[in-house]
Structure formats: C-alpha cells, structure tokens
Amino acid sequence: MSDSAKRSKAYTAAGVDIEAGNQFVSRIKDMVKSTFTPGVATDIGGFGGLFKPDVAGMEAPMLVAGADGVGTKLKLAFMFDRHDTVGIDLVAMSVNDVLVQGAAPLFFLDYFATGKLESGVAEQVVSGVCEGCRQSDCALLGGETAEMPGFYPDGEYDLSGFAVGMVDSPKLVSGKDVSPGDVLIGLASTGAHSNGWSLIRKILTQSGLKNDDIFPGTDATVADVLIEPTKIYVKPVLELMKTLPIKGMVHVTGGGFYDNVPRILPEDTAASVEFGSWPMLPIFDWLKNEGDLSWPEMLQIFNCGIGYILICDCDSAESALEILDARDDVDAYRIGEIVKREPAAEQVEIVFP
Template sequence: MENSTPLSYKGAGVDIEAGDEASSRAFMAARSTYRPEIIEKSGVVLFDARFQNYRHPMLIGGSDGVGTKLKIAFMTGRHNTVGIDLVAMCVNDLIRRGAEPLVFLPYFATGKLNTEVAEQVSEGVAEGCRRANCSIVGGETAEMPGFYAPGEYDMAGSCFGVVENDGIITGESIQPGDIILGLASSGLHSNGYSLARRAILPHYALEDTPSELNGQSLASALLEPTRIYVKSVLAVLKTGAVINGLAHITGSGFRKLYKIIPKELSARIDSESWTIPPIFKLIQAAGNVEQAEMFNTFNMGIGFAAVVPASDATAISALFAQHGEIAYQIGVIEKR
C-alpha cells in the first residue's frame, strides 16, 4: 500500500533537534559538577583514576530512581528538585559503605521531549551532584513516542565511587550495646509516595496549606528534595570516628538496618526519641494509616543511621552536628 506522505523520524514522534538541544543544555549543567580529576578531550569527559589519596582503592557502584514521587512533579509542573532526589538516592547508598561518590550518569526518558522540562531536571541533577561533590560524566536522554503518557517521564541514575579497602563499612563489627544514631531527613525523601498519594490526595489539593504544615503547601512538602548526607558522613569518617555500620533509611523504613546488622543481633528503636515531621502525621491522619504501617513504609524523619560504640555516641553526634546534621540517639543494638 502506497503512502503519499513521506515518513520521517520527526513525524513518527522523535525530534532529533530537540534531543540535541536538551543534551546540550544538560552538558552545560554538568560542567558545574566537575571535580579536579575531570578532564575534557574533544567533548569526551574523562576521570583521572589514579586515586592519589588512596592506598588500596576499591570501586563501588549503584543505581536507583525517584519512583512515583515524579507523579507530584507532573501534577504541579515543578521539575527542578526531582533531579536532586535522583542523585541523593544513589550517592546515599554509596556512602553507607564508606565510599566517596565520584561520577554520576543520569538517564531521562519521555514520550515527547519538552526541552524546558528536561532542562529543569538536568539543573536538579547538577545541583544534587554539587551537593555530593560528584561529577556528571555522561548520560542519556531518550524520546520514545507512545511509551509514556503525555507530559510524563522517568529517570534513573548510576553512581560510582571509591573506598579504601580497609575502610569498607559492612556492619560486621556491630556489637550488642552499640548506639544507633539517626540523622534527620528532610521529609519523605523518595519513598512511600504510592501510599502518600493514596492517603492525602482524596482529601487535599496540592496547593492547599494544611495547618499541620505550618504554612507550607502540600506540594512543597511532598517535593522537598531528599537530603544528601555525603559531605557530613565523609567528614565524620575522616576524623577517625569509629562507625560500625551505616544505613540509608529508604523504602521499608527501619527494616534497612537489618541489611547491616549481624543475624544474631537486633535493633531496638525508640520512636519517641526524635521529632516526627508534620507531613508524616498528616499522611497518617488523612489515610487512617496504622502506626506500624507508617514505620514499615516511610523514613518517619530519619533518613540515615549510624551504628557506633556507646562510649563514642555523644562525641560522634556532636561531630555530625558540626557538619550540619541533626543527630538523635534513636536506639540500641541487642542480642536477638
């Protein structure tokens, strides 16, 4: 069957020029993240991997995404913070092993590319990398017509870092009596949004300012970017502080501690030892969510945890405070 109109890639829904423009803008944002080890050669971004500050460097990597928090960005048209979330979810996972994040590679995919939206996302990714002292060295922007709903996109990222061989934190040295320090989160971070949306959106509009949020809009509370703990954790580790285990408290909440605690031990958490942010209480009340379900889904105000010897807990808490963290003594390690 003949087609009188010649087909083209653009006619099929892929705009190469828009893709080039988005990539160019992303590249300019990426340059603001370059560490001293970055070398550019004819458009190729390279990392000088001699690791002169390490005796026996070990590479470590990880990948993650932002999840359904993106739905809030789509609904509000605010896309400048989800890139920070993307970086945070990756780099916070690396530092729980004591690793220094070095390079980041983002992936952005959509049905029809909107260069302004893509630029907002790219600027967020760059801001996240600046907060983590991590360089964007590549990435991908994909336009896939018919694959995503109009106005929607998805994101993923990969991060690679380095850790001294004898400085890898595995949790194997955790002992009964160790204290669990919890570092305050900035809000929901990037987990539990399927439940959060189901609980809240039938009762509130995103532009509402519930009294529980002290004047903050619901949209702003839900889009508050994930806190990045890289600089503070690395600074504390460099002091020689004894940290037996680190955990990134994300989806499934404090169950993340069981990834690092030896099987013969358990963690006892005192849920009244820190102040739970208002957004969690609003979700619980609006959705009639049981307390156990809240703690099994959300970080509940603690985004990162450090397991330390009891004798050092107060001093290490003070070190975290010096580097901008609010650190609570939230629990103790016990025999199972």
C-alpha cells in the same frame, strides 16, 4: 532547514526530533560542567565519560556502584508542574546508597526518557541533577536523553540514575563488627524522600487537599511539603568518618526501619529503636492520621523522619553527636542501641513509650 534537519526529516515526522535533542545538549553543557571535579577527563557528548580517580594514600581502592530512580514521586512533579527537585531525589537515592559502605561518590550518570522532549522541563530536571551532584561533590559524567514517541503519556517522563563511588578497602563499612552496646545515631530526613509515594498519592487524593492549600502542621503549601527533595548525607558523613570510626550505616528507604536496618546487622544482633527520641515531621503525623495507619505500619513503609542511621561504639557516640550538631546541614539524634538478638526474634525492635 539545515542539512542535518533534512536528513532526519523522516525521523522527525515519526516523533523523534534529533535537532531538538542536540540543541538541548548544547544548552545544558555549562550546567553539567559546573559539577565537574578534578577527576573528570572528558567533555560531555562523547560515547563514554572518562574519569581518573585520585587513589593517592589508598592501600586497596574499591569501587562501589548504585542505581535507583525516583518512583511514583514523579507523578507529583507532573501534578505540580515542578521539575527542578526530582533530579536531586535521583542523585540522592544512589549516592546515599554507596555512602553506606563508606564510599565517596565519584561520578553520576542519568537517564531521562520521555515521549516528546520538552526542553524547558528537561532542563529543569537536569538542573536538579546537577544540584544533587554539587551537594555530594560528585561529577555528572554523562547520561542519556531518550525521546520515545507513544511510550509515555503526554507531559510525563521517567528517570533513573547510577552512581559510582570509591573507598579504601581497609575502611569499608560493612556492619560486620557491630555488637551489643553500640549506639544508633539517626540523621533527620527532609520528608518522605523518594519512597512510599503510591500510598502517599492515594492518601492525598482521599484527603481532598489541593496543591496550594497550607499543609497541616506547617506554614508551607501542600506542593512545597510533598515535593521537598531527598536529603543528601554525603558531606556530613564523610567528614565525620575522618574523625571517628563508624561500624555500620543504613539508608532508610523503601521498607522503612524494619527492612533496611537488618541489612547491615550480624545475625546475632538486633537494633532497639526508641520511638520518640527524634521529632516527628508533620507529614508523617498527617499520613498516619489520614491513612488510618499504626506507627508500626508507618515505620515499615516510610523513614518517619530518620533518613540515615549511623552505628558507632558507645565511647564515640557523644563525640559523633557533638560533631554533627556543630554543622548546619544535618540534624542528629541518639535513637537507640544494638542488643543481643534473642532466638527467632526480629532484628528490629521499636520501643514505644
């Protein structure tokens, strides 16, 4: 037994294995380093991560920060014993949020808490976090692994994440200039992303579908369809912004269309969304039918196939669609327009065929 193990013997007997935690950190070092970008000025294991941003060419650099979790989608990871995708979800939820204001993600911090550290599971989770960071050109600068005996059920854990990005103040996307005649461009989601999972789990239980069953309308298993990670929109959106002006952006998360779109609209405007202008993924048809839900209910809870929305002027819309269509990492659709808001009217109108 090492001297460190002897000194921490009492703590280990209480359920916290310091040695196992240290070994875990050692095993993930190379994985974490694979996310490092030129701004990283420290190694992992310090009390704080150091990052020196490149502000060359910026008039007034501004930091944009976001925090989020994965919610009860984690229950699916436990159920399916699949832990390599929820880390992507974790990164996606925060980097997509800071992207809304035009910020390029700089670095990410993660928090992993569990009752007993199972290194194999934890490594799978971190592998997903690293993959999400690579997809968004964002460094995993640090984090926390907390072993908390008696606090979580056996085999379960919780996650939270924190992203910091940067934007030049004159290029900040606020939505303040959105006006009638502007066009809504929707970017396709990969599924339900990380929202609505309490309802999805309830519907799944009622349906009787099993993990290995083929999901209706697809050739993939139930587990594969439901665990599909949240789409990260950072690279296509930042590339588009280099060419065309974007007036507003929306990350379609909890609250769906009705709650998220108004967050970036001026009070005197509304979004008119043409339902059916994008293809509906099988998961949403299934949720609607199995859950006995209306499409307005669905659009209040889920992204329904559109995970991110861009608002640009009418003259730029076709060019934006052409640029996005030329990429192989995103599907884009013209889904509506901005109109003048009538007195006392809602700021989102879904136009059904």
